[in-house]
Structures are given as structure tokens and as C-alpha cells.
Amino acid sequence: MVLYRDHDEKLDLLKAGKLSLLENVKEFLKRIDANKDINAFNFVFEKDALESAEIIQEKIKSGKFGKLAGMVIAIKDVLSIQNKPLTCSSKILENFHSVYTATAVQKLINEDAVIIGKTSCDEFAMGSSNENSAFGPVKNPIDKTRVPGGSSGGSAAALAANLCDASIGTDTGGSIRQPAAFTGLIGLKPTYGRVSRFGLTAYASSFDSIGPFAKNSSDLPKIMDVLSGQDLNDSTSISSSSIIDEDISKIKIGVPKEFFAAGLDTEIKSRIDQIISILEKNFEIVEIELPNTKYSIAAYYILTTAEASSNLSRYDGVRYGHRSKSNINLQDLYESSRSEGFGDEVKRRIMLGTYVLSAGYYDAYYRKAQKVRRIIKNDFEKAFDKVDLILSPTTPTTAFKIGEKTDDPLSMYLNDIYTTPANLVGIPAISIPIGNDSNNLPIGLQFMANIFEESKLIAVSKFIENNLVKK
Ligand code: GLN
Helix, strand or coil, rough: CCCCCCHHHHHHHEEEECHHHHHHHHHHHHHHCHHHHHHHHEEEEEEHHHHHHHHHHHHHHHHHCCCCCEEEEECCCCHHHHHHHHCCCCCCCCEEECCCCCCHHHHHHHHHCCEEEEECHHHHCCCCCCCCCCCCCCCCCCCCCECCCCCCCCHHHCCCCCCCCCCEEEEEECCHHHHHHHHHEEEEECCCECCCCCCCCCCCCCCEEEEEECCCCCHHHHHHHHECCCCCCCCCCCCCCCCCCCCCCHHHCEEEHHHHHCCCCCHHHHHHHHHHHHCCCCCEEEECCHHHHHHHHHHHHHHHHHHHHHHHHHHHCCCCCCCCCCCCHHHHHHHHHHHHHHHHHHHHHHHHHHHHHCCCHHHHHHHHHHHHHHHHHHHHHHHHHCCCEEEEEEECCCCECCCCCCCCHHHHHHHCCCCHHHHHCCCCEEEEEEEEEECCCCCEEEEEEEECCHHHHHHHHHHHHHCCCCC
């Protein structure tokens, strides 16, 4: 049903009057309805999407329109949109409506994108499978018995099932790249600070990044350029130069041996080896060392749970969100509202985070993990003195079965083994589809770059799209 390859082509069709945006949005709405079983959306904005389609169609006719005119985008339900529900897939925010719009979403709207709805995710973006949503698990459209990955699983599933042109997710430890890998999409986690977090519900504030899922490498830089920029409402945001067409002939790629050790699925390993041998003809490829990345998962789960325990203290049943009927006194109101409102994984993380921050354990866990974060950063700084990009798998396995890991949080956490380092260090990273395994499940290849070098990630993604993976 999608008649265009990318947004450039779509815009040409719209400009030439060969495609009606209204019909196109209607078609997406029909498909969303027909694919309800995937459970990708928490909310569909049927009326608003049709209204903006008409307005944008007129703008295109008049010749004055935004950079993303007519691009139909789905937004992860952790980002605020004024007067729309914001649940973070949690019961505690079931009836909450946002009072303002997140900067990232506003920028998409300003450039004439059509916002079609809000997608499911793991509760408060905590998870790797999208099974932690209070509104039920999301299914992987490629194999509905499997997870789409998480936590931005709804955004990935929506795009993989052709329910939108692109989607927005958030990545604290891999939540854009891992679901992109599981559903055969490109997913980009930008440099920390490149995209304003204003209006994003915080999970771990020093890790959280907002970024796009796309089906092709030409939509990706367009969306990134719109999302990027300094915002006075987020003091960690920073202005950055736009994505440029990078000359790839001089790009040097490092392969860290630590990322290809035990635990990596053999089919993923051999597919990546194949890709490396093709890349070797065009790029200089060298082996590098990232010796301290083995501590990434431990440091990540100490620091993010610590930040989460603090960030989530605001859900107290008083200011907003679910309020328990059991409220004999204030303490009881807090306890019962939070006990009823939060799901198991969120509770587990609040407890872990409170523990690592507690007076007796702060030095042993939190402070130690901060030091480890710095040491891992040093590893990457050394590596980027030698190479432009670092290549690794995105995930240790392809998409697993729904329910397969729900009783074993540790094995679920190990899914993030290759993705968490980029968030600990704040660097950008991309997952690119490089074919399927013997079960026909997509395999993702990750590249990491130095801060603000998204252009190099997009350049290598274009190269792979054009030269290696013919669909
Ligand atoms: N899977 C990781 C976690 O559970 C990453 C989540 C994310 O990036 N939001 O924390």
C-alpha cells in the first residue's frame, strides 16, 4: 500500500497531486484498525490527523510547507502532547492529560508532520520487550508470537507494520536500537543533549535521548535535523550542526573484540562477519579494545535505577495520576497509590534505586558506578582517537518469544549488553538492518560514533542500504 520509497518521493507525489494526503492518512487509519492485534498504539488521533492532513495538503498546494510536510509520524507515549493523554503505559497515569507539548513533538508539528497517535511502550520506558505495559504486550509484526523489543516497541511495531511513515522513540539504554533490530528498521539514538528532553517523562535523566525509527536512510537525517537544537526549557540541550553528507572514503571502523565474545548468537555473529568482509573492501577496519565495557550493564542498572527512584517519586497520588481510595493518612495514601499504580518492573527498579542511594550503600554502589561510567568513557575516548566508528551487534539474539524472559529479569537485562555503553558515555549510535536469521527474523548491526558525529552514522547506513542489503 505504501507507494513511495521515502519522504522525498512522497512529497513529490503530493506536490504533483498524484497522492492525496487525506486519502493516505485514511489508509493508515484503516491499517491501524486492521492491525489492532499488534497492540502498537495506546491512542490514535483520528480526528486531528485527518484535520491536519487537510491543512497540510492545502499548504503543499500553496507551495509553502514545512520540511516534513505530510510525513505521518507515531509518537511514543512518554512524550507530552497538549491536551492528549500521557500514560507512559502505566496505570498510575491512566487518566492524565498533558498540559503542554514536548519540544521534540512541537518541532515535528511545526514542520508539518501529521501526528497519527501515541504508541505503547514498556512502563516508564523500563524494559526490553514491551511486555511491561499496563495495557498488554505489543506483538512483533514480523512474527506475532515474538516481542518487538522494548521499551519503544510500539513505535517500532507501528512502523514495521506500515501504520505510519516514521516513528519516535526514546533510548535510555537501547530502547530505540534494540526494537529497531528486532523489527528490521533503522533506529538512531542521538548524542545526549542533541534533542531537547522538555516534555519527555523522565526515566533516567542523564541517559534519556529521543530519536527516530525510519525505514530508509534518507528520512532519518531529515527527522534528526528537525528534532535537534538547543531549547531554553532543557538546560542539557545543546545546539549542533546539521547532518551533512559525509565523505565516507576516509572513515575508519573499529571492531571491539569484547563485543563478539560468549553470549552472542552464532547466526548474528556469522552475518556480521560477512558484512565486515564486504565493508573491508571500502573501509579500513581495525580491531580495537574497550576493556571496561564489560561493566556497562552493572553500572547502567545501578545508575538508571538510582535516577528512576528519584524521578518517579513525583507520582504520589497527590499532585497527579492515580489516587488510591485507601487513604487513612498521608503515608497510606502515598503507599497505596504507588502500590496500585506501578507495575512489577517499575517497583523492582524503584527498590533497587533506593537501595543503591541509601546512606549505607551509596559509596559501594552509586559512587562506584559513577566512577565506572567515567572509566568506560575513557575507553571510548581512546578508541575514537584511532577510529571514526565502532561496529558491534545491536543485540545478542534476534526477537525472542513473548513470555520467554518475563520470569528472569537478569536475562532480560542482558539484552542491553551492547547498547548501554553508548548511553553511559552519551555518544550517538544507530542500528541498521542487515538481513535475517534462519527463522526469518531481522538482525541489527550497531555503529557508534563520537559525540555529534551522527552524520557518519547516517553515511554508513546509506552505504549499507545501497550496497549490502538489497531487499
Ligand atoms: N532495556 C533497557 C532498560 O530496561 C533500556 C530501556 C530504555 O532504553 N528506555 O532499562
